[in-house]
Amino acid sequence: MKKALQSFTLLVVILTSVVACSKDTTATVLPITAITVNDIPADTVVGLSAQGIPITNGKYTFYSLEKNAIVPNTDSASTKWDIAFMATRILTNGGTSGTGLGGAFVYTGLFDGLKTIPTDSVFKTDNAPTSYAITTGSGKGWYTYDGLNNLITPLAGRVLVIKTASGKYAKIEIISYYKGGVTLPASASDADKLNKQRYYTFRFAYQPNGSKTF
Amino acid sequence: MKALFITIFFLLPALVPAQLKLVNDTLQMQGDSVVITANRMERKLSNVTVPVNIINAKQIQQTGSLRLTDILKEQPGLTMTSGFGAGVQLQGLNPDYTIILINGEPLVGRTAGVLDLNRIALGNIKKIEIVKGPSSSLYGSEAMAGVINIITEAGTSIPLQASLRYGTYQTMDMGINNAIATKLVFYQGFYNYYNTDGYSIRPNSSSRVTTPITRYTINQQLKINLTDNTNVSFGVRITDEKIKNDISVNNGGTTITSSGNENNTDQNYNISLNHRYNNSLKTSFRGYLTQYNSKQDLVTVSGDPYYDLLNHLFQRVENQTDWNVNKKVNVLFGAGAVWEGVKSTRYDSEKIRKNNAIQYGFTQLEWSPLDKLILIGGVRFDKNESYASAFSPKLSALYKVNTKNKIKLSIGQGFKAPDFRQIYLDFTNAAAGGYSVFGTAQAQEVINQLSQKGQIGALYDSYFKLKALSPEYSTGVHLSWDYEPNANSFYSFQLFRNDISNLIQVQQVGAYITGAQIFSYLNIGRAYTQGFELEAKQKLNKKLLLSGGYQYLETGDKDQIDQIKSGKVYTRGANGYSKLLSLSDYVGLPNNSKHKAQLKLNYYTSNGFFANFRILYRSKWAVNNTNGNEVFDNGDDFAKGYLSLHTSFGKEYKNGIYLQVGCDNITNYIDASNLPNLPGRTFFGTIKYQIFNK
Known part of the structure; x- marks a missing residue:
């Protein structure tokens, strides 16, 4: 009896996978593979002042989703970059931030669950310093700040839906704000909290054909 | 003061001739001691209809406990919390929801809802009664999770006793108890000095987890029998604590260290007049005044002063009359009035006291239709000046199945009044981004004014829901089964469930144009706790x-x-x-x-x-x-x-000398971030000298 049950389970599993496979192959749009990017620095701490205040260079790190590469700061006034990071602030290449067609909004849901950007979605643009397409502040956009333990944690179930500089679409899930890709424990040392912060690990999917489907 | 204590302590043995007999003792089983707290009248434990735990003086002494925290952490169903002092969590409910009484009168002075139980010295305590489940029908606000009543020594046979204890971290405790007991007058005094250097269990850290503390406690009680049926009693208890603070606050990666002193004073004064008209009717009038004052005076390393004050004044008059109608029926009824007020630097002005007045009435009926069955029903109504009124009913029953088995069931509703801070807080944290928290009394007004000045960036839906706060409510159901197969064994099984509604929670109601958040309070939360407890004693x-x-x-x-x-x-x-x-x-x-x-x-x-x-x-x-x-x-x-x-x-020893040594946390378990109140392994030694009556 037990054996029969096992065989049946096996059969069900095989059948299910066959069905799943056939579904994939018949899809009209090729699925976009998600790419994970590790430890992108975002204006990291370079030292401490005599008063013990952390020092940073105050510069954004620019990133091209199309090329999957960091864009040099000299190209900041171009449409070569799609998003830029400085501490917890993320810019898109449009509005007050750039010359591109960029914009964004924060979607609540799962990365894989967002197959098509809803047609009624509104892409916001940066309007510095009052508002940004990706809302800043704890609990409002993509992260929460725990003041007691001094930790930034990316909110689970948030997808940054991006319109790139050239008007294509991409989706991003931020995984971590700390070097190594894992949020530090509350018990981590102050030095670690200071020096390992401002490193983004995220995964993204970029749709090069201009459609809103991933 | 310290010198005085030391002098008295060492002079004692010389002054008093050793003479004495040992009070005999046995191992403590459940016993059938008298319980006061459970139903607000003296009843034998075997006739109490709600779950009660009793800790007696012997247990306190033999565990070497000094402060209330020490002994409560060893009790079933209680958990100590850290942060704003040591609070007690009862059946999963936060410290805010348990009322702490000394001889039936409430202690005040809570920080963020927590009453620091280290404030209470145990040297003159006769017993502690812990009642689980909502008891607000008798005690009013805060008796939502339970009641802890500390009963100080009365009718002792020890006219004089002195004790000295010394332990790790230079922790010293000295106590003197004296008593006079005659037919007409009963007097009891208690003096305690406690000092610790504190400790640091976080390596390489200058800030101590427990800071150096010095505490004095003085307690005086006097009871005069005016006639055979009338007595009057007075009580004074003063606790003063000085804490040397070195606080490190981490703000956005910058650590600001401040140092200075914290001074907390707790004063309690009570007077009561008790009269027995006849065997079935008695009444008591009680007056109570308590004031808790907490003052922090710090200076940061950069020289900025930091000053924080909290002063809570609580005054109460109350009458309770007990009427024993017949063998099967007992009735009690009472009424009272409270005037209380808080001054704080965190309100709009520390000079103006925020006041509340409460008038309340309660009644309880105890009915024993059968020898085996006791039913108790009670209600209380609290009318408040600064928030909505509260109604608390209670029903409980005890059924003695046979001599070995007892079943108890109690259902009740308890409440907790909104805190003064939830009504009056006016706090803006300039350091951490300029966020503000406003109490409900002025939130709308203040935000309106800010809005007219053009400082408000956004108002949320929650802003329009702001209104006078209501009390938080809990409905509790407790079912317990006690089994005593013989004189050497006791087992108890308890099931409980508490449903809490109307929880007051901090909610963002808007934002400044700078983006900084604005918070206030709303009655929005709902929660529950449930579980079971097992207790067993076997000789x-x-x-x-x-x-x-x-x-x-x-x-x-x-x-x-x-x-x-x-x-x-x-x-x-x-x-x-x-x-x-x-x-x-x-x-x-x-x-x-x-x-x-x-x-x-x-x-x-x-x-x-x-x-x-x-x-x-x-x-x-x-x-x-x-x-x-x-x-x-x-x-x-x-x-x-x-x-x-x-x-x-x-x-x-029979000559009145008592010696004790002990070790706490033998395995040296330490968790600096989560258990700051648990030092590593500590040792202590106690010597006590007591003079018994012949």
């Missing part, structure tokens, strides 16, 4: 008593559970990707352990030698939300479960 032989307790606890925020069920809450998997949170991964309210247990072995010989060994266990509990959602789940930060071992032994 192994004439010298050995084994006792144990276990609590299983589940808690939850009902709104969060609804959100999880409707698929709106996410968490993070091991790969860092978001996923939906399943209900099985939800852990409920933070700081609650699912399992908690104690096991104690007591040894006692007829020549006065005693020894005990205690094991305390607490399973893991959630402390920090680290995986990107607002709920506590299995992916969050937990404090590790731990065991701590304690022992103490000593001897009580």
Whole structure:
């Protein structure tokens, strides 16, 4: 009896996978593979002042989703970059931030669950310093700040839906704000909290054909 | 003051001739002591209809406990919390929801809802009664999770006693008790000095987890029998504590260190007039005044002063009349009035006291239709000046199935009045981004004014829902079964469930144009706690008593559970990707352990030698939300479960000398971030000298 049950389970599993496979192959749009990017620095701490205040260079790190590469700061006034990071602030290449067609909004849901950007979605643009397409502040956009333990944690179930500089679409899930890709424990040392912060690990999917489907 | 204590202490033995007899003792079983707190009248424990734990003086003494915290942490169903002093969590409910009484009168002066139990010295305590479940029908606000009533010594046979204890971290405790007991006058005095250097269990840190503290406690009680049926009594209790503070505050990576002093004073004065008209009718008038004053005077390293003041004044008059109608029916009724007020630097002006007045009435009927059955019903109504009124009913029953089995059932509703801070707080944190928290009394007005000045950037829906706060309510159901197969064994099984509604929570109501948040308070939360408790006592032989307790606890925020069920809450998997949170991964309210247990072995010989060994266990509990959602789940930060071992032994000599040594936390368990109140291994030695009446 037990054996029969096992065989049946096996059969069900095989059948299910066959069905799943056939579904994939018949899809009209090729699925976009998600790419994970590790430890992108975002204006990291370079030292401490005599008063013990952390020092940073105050510069954004620019990133091209199309090329999957960091864009040099000299190209900041171009449409070569799609998003830029400085501490917890993320810019898109449009509005007050750039010359591109960029914009964004924060979607609540799962990365894989967002197959098509809803047609009624509104892409916001940066309007510095009052508002940004990706809302800043704890609990409002993509992260929460725990003041007691001094930790930034990316909110689970948030997808940054991006319109790139050239008007294509991409989706991003931020995984971590700390070097190594894992949020530090509350018990981590102050030095670690200071020096390992401002490193983004995220995964993204970029749709090069201009459609809103991933 | 310290010098005076030392002088008195060392002079004592010389002044008084040793003369004396030993008070004989046996191992403590459940016994049938008298309970006052459970139903606001003196009843034998065997006739009490609600769950009660009693801790007697002997237990306090033999565990070597000094402060109320020390002994409560060893009791089933209670958990000590840290942060704003040591508070007590009862059946999963926060310290805000348990009222602390000394001889029936409430202590005030809570910081963020926590009353620091280290304030209470144990040197003159006769017993502590712990009543679980809502008892607001008799005690009013705060008696929502339970009541802890500390009863100080009365009618002692020891006219003079002095004790000295010294232990690790230069912790010194000196106490003197004196008493005069005649037919007409009863007097009792208690003086206590406590000092500790504090300790630092965090390596390489200058800030101490427990800072150097000096405390004095003076307690005087006088009772005069005016006639055979009338007596009047007076009581004064003053506790003064000085804390040397070195606080390090980390703000955006910058550490600001401040140093200075904190001075807390707790004063309690009471007077009562008791009269017995006849065997079936008695009445008592009570007047009570208490004031708690907490002052922090700090200077930061950069020279900026930091000053914080909290002053809580509480005055009450009350009458209670007990009428024994007949053998089967007892009635009590009472009424009272409270005037209380708080001054704080965190309100709009520290000079103006925020006041509240309460008038209340309560009544209770005890009816015993059968010899085996006792039914108790009670109600109380509190009319408040500054928030909505509260109505608290209670029903309980005790059924003695036979001589060995008893079943108790109690159902009641308790409440907790909104805190003064929730009504009057006016706090803007300039350092941390300029966010503000306004109490409900002025939130709308203040925000309106700010709006007219053009400082408000956004108002949320919650802003328009702001109104006068209502009390928080809890409905509790307790079912217990006591089993006493013989004189050497006692077992108890208790089931409990508490449903809390109207919880007051901080809510963002708007934002400044700078983006800084503005918060206020709303009655929005709903939660529950449920579980069971087991207690067992078994006398192994004439010298050995084994006792144990276990609590299983589940808690939850009902709104969060609804959100999880409707698929709106996410968490993070091991790969860092978001996923939906399943209900099985939800852990409920933070700081609650699912399992908690104690096991104690007591040894006692007829020549006065005693020894005990205690094991305390607490399973893991959630402390920090680290995986990107607002709920506590299995992916969050937990404090590790731990065991701590304690022992103490000593001897009580016939000539009045008492010697004791002990070791707490034998295995040296330390968790600096989650258990700051648990020092590493500590040792102590106590010497006591007492003069007995012939």
